[in-house]
Amino acid sequence: MRRQNNAGPPVFEVRGLTKTYTMGEVIIHALRGVDMELFARELVVLLGASGSGKSTLLNILGGLDSAGGGEVKYQDQSLTHAGEKALTEYRRNHVGFVFQFYNLISSLTARENVAIVTEISNDPMTPEEALALVGLEDRMDHFPAQLSGGEQQRVAIARAVAKRPLVLMCDEPTGALDSRTGIRVLEAIEYINEQLGTTTVVITHNEVISRMAHRIIRISDGRIARGEENPSRLPARDLKW
């Protein structure tokens, strides 16, 4: 599957990726041969039902899990055979993560939650800049418990992008939010993608969200079912569900 208006070499190149889990005596084929490319600056929505393998794919792309078979390349670097140290290094400097349940450190303020990442990366923005990007410049000294769910998720986005990653991985970023707050969060992701040009992968089972993507990849039963360009993109604020 290839994006037609090719914008330079792909950031990710996935070839014949498989992954199986053994759960007790049952072997689960989570990925059954995925071929895919992701390009710089694009916002891709990975759409699939639960159990389709989309989280497994995201975990492998994000360096949280190892591939079973096939090849995953990130900018000419193979992730398939990367060791623990290389994967930590990869996560530390190249990938930003946004989780469904935010996963902020409850003992740190918003600013400090971002600082925890900027302190260990090579060329970060300041926590203040990162929080300004998601519109939280006034809430920087609040602890997670003092923030709403949407605000917590925006802190998580600021934390993910503060290291200036090439890729932003978002796993059901609106899954735990109501639609109004969810849209506010998607606006932040959209803004980051436009302003910083970060390649962004959003996985979701919510069809509506795919309408903001440059490209939609449908995944089912461990395979790419369909990949399509989205010529009629909607801005996040116009989404409704």
Next chain:
Amino acid sequence: MVRAINRKLLRDLYALKGQVAAISVVVGSGIMVLILAATILDSVSLSRDRFYHTHNFAHIFSNLTRAPEIVFQRLEEIPNIAALETRIQAQVRLAVPDFEEPVRGKILSLPDGEQPLVNRLYLRLGDLPEPGKPGQVVISEPLAEAHALKPGDELEAIIRGRLETLTITGVALSPEFIYQLGHGDLIPDYERYGILWMNRRELAAAYDMEGAFNSVVLTLQAGANQEMIKDALDEILGPYGSVGAFSREDQISHRFLQDELDQLRVMAIILPAIFLGVAAFLLNVLINRIINTQRQQIAVLKAFGYANSEIGLHYGFFAGLIVIIGSILGVLFGLWAAGGLVGLYAEYFRFPELSFRLQPEIVTLAVAIALTAAMLGVFKAVAGAVRSPPAEAMRPPMPERFSRGWFDLPFWNRILDQPSRIILRNLSRRRFKSLMSVLGIALSGALLLLGSYQFGSVNHMLDTQYRLVQKMDIHLVFTDIVPERAGTELLVLPGVHFAEAYRSVPVRIIHERIDYRTSIMGMEKDPALRGILDQNHAPVSLPPEGLVLTGYLAEYLGASPGDLLQVEILEGHRMTLTMELAGVVYEPIGVGAYMERRALNRIMREGPAISGAWLLTDQTRHHELFQRLWESPAIAGIGIIPRAEANIRQYIEDTVLIFMGVLLIMAGSIAFAVIYNNARIAFSERERELATLRVLGFTRVEIAWILIGEIFIITLAAIPLGWLLGTGFAYAVNQAISTDLFRLPFVLDREVFAFSAAGVLVATLLSVGLISRRLRRLNMVLALKTE
């Protein structure tokens, strides 16, 4: 069909097996200490009571010089006496085959060929001497064991200067000599002191006591007035040289046994109270925290429609099962250890049999305490968990509330990185929980200190007694009171470098209503071989007049310097004097009263007389020296001080230190269990955060620091607190085990503190090692998805 919720119970127990095992160890240790102490106490006192009862142990004793047998009829007329026995007792010296040193003994008469009515013998081997057959004796079991003597063997004895060969017919125990102590000794020396029983007719002939007696023992009817009977005895026997009737409280064997039982009784209360109290506290905290890590599950169970009471019951069973496992371990190991320790007590306290039983009420008490502590922990945690609506389980967890602390000042901002800030905020946010963790670890460190401090104090005590107080190496007791010059004659004996004489007078010291039988030791103003120490262990001189008492005795009598004491002289002409308490001295072992020797001679209305001497000798010539002393009829007893030191050291090692050794093992187990649990729970609570940080690109070492740093800060805070608590525990135990026999000085060496701290640190390192394995296996994906 096992209900699903009960399966969950069993699976949870299995999944948390490390923690379950650790908590069981804590509970088990607490219960074990109680079972151990209570069983030893029960066993010794039960054995004693049975022996006293079945063998008619006398209630009242009286020793005299010589009374004709006709006096027996007058004694019989005293009302309320159950059984009365007159007898002959004498000192004897024995030569045992293949044993070079002299053996001292006491020989008592038996009604010809029969058991006495009072103080009956328990015959372990053989028979009583046959009536009319000369030269037959029964000997005490410890003497027989020490020299491998059995019925049929022969002994040589010097009876009134005549060497006689005695044939052993039996080996026996007597309720009168459960603690078989030679004159002037503190610890039994079975090789060098023994008891013998002989038919009265023969003993009377040997000691010129035909138709006479010099000792009376009797038992009382229920409700008899002891004082009236003692007065009646004294009135009848006074003219025959009685030094006053005395009851069991002043009988040597009974008094030492009672002392030991009193000490055990206090230990059986104080040590289990500390151990079980600490265990109960830790159990409460640990159960509470384990259940707190299951809050989500509790919410899910509620969502399914389980009632709060059912959830409470579920976790009640969970904690109950842990307590039961711990209790079974504690009872089994407690009984096992008690069996071993009771065996050691049996070395010193000789009973026909040591009764040994499991006391259900003690087990019930221990388990009830543990269960209550566990259930309080369950109640607190479950009540907290069920308060929140079940929907919370479906929502992402609410971040905990945090606020800024003292370390948010600009200065710290420059120093601290975010991980350090996480540690400090976690500690200060959960102040109560952190405090409980610190307290829990401190208590385990305190138990380590408690279990180890006595090892150092024992050395300290023996050093004081044998380097500063008793500086002689031989202690001689004369048969009679002799003029002062006899002391200088000792210098001509082989190997004697220096001799110093003393005069010893048996007395009863009375202050207000409290009295104590001991001897006044009359010695030089500044004795060379006998140190007199003040509280700071500095030597002091004896005052020219007045009585000086061991501090422990003065305290027992409730007397302080300047007070007037009644002193009843129990020798020669009985008289009661009033004397001033001139001072108190410090002695860790034994109880004594001291006077300047000439002042004592004056109140005894005698010239410069002595009754014993201390020697400083050449060790290499001891054999020769003992040979000469052995031949002299003027010497009643020979005490070898280095041997006495070795005996008392052995005694303390066998009883107190082995007991403390067991406690130390318990304390170590508790320390490890608590610290491991603490680390394990901290890991559960942080698992999600740590996984998040791993995803964000932190290395394993970096996230390990967050967890381990917190554990170490808690450990470091706990160590000094543990010292403080442990010092308190040690002080309480130290006060409790002060006895007539010895007082352990309250000395805490630096090593004890170092040991407590090292124990806690080693347990922490081991725990951290175990937790590191979990950190290595930390599953980033699962940790993010679940919860």
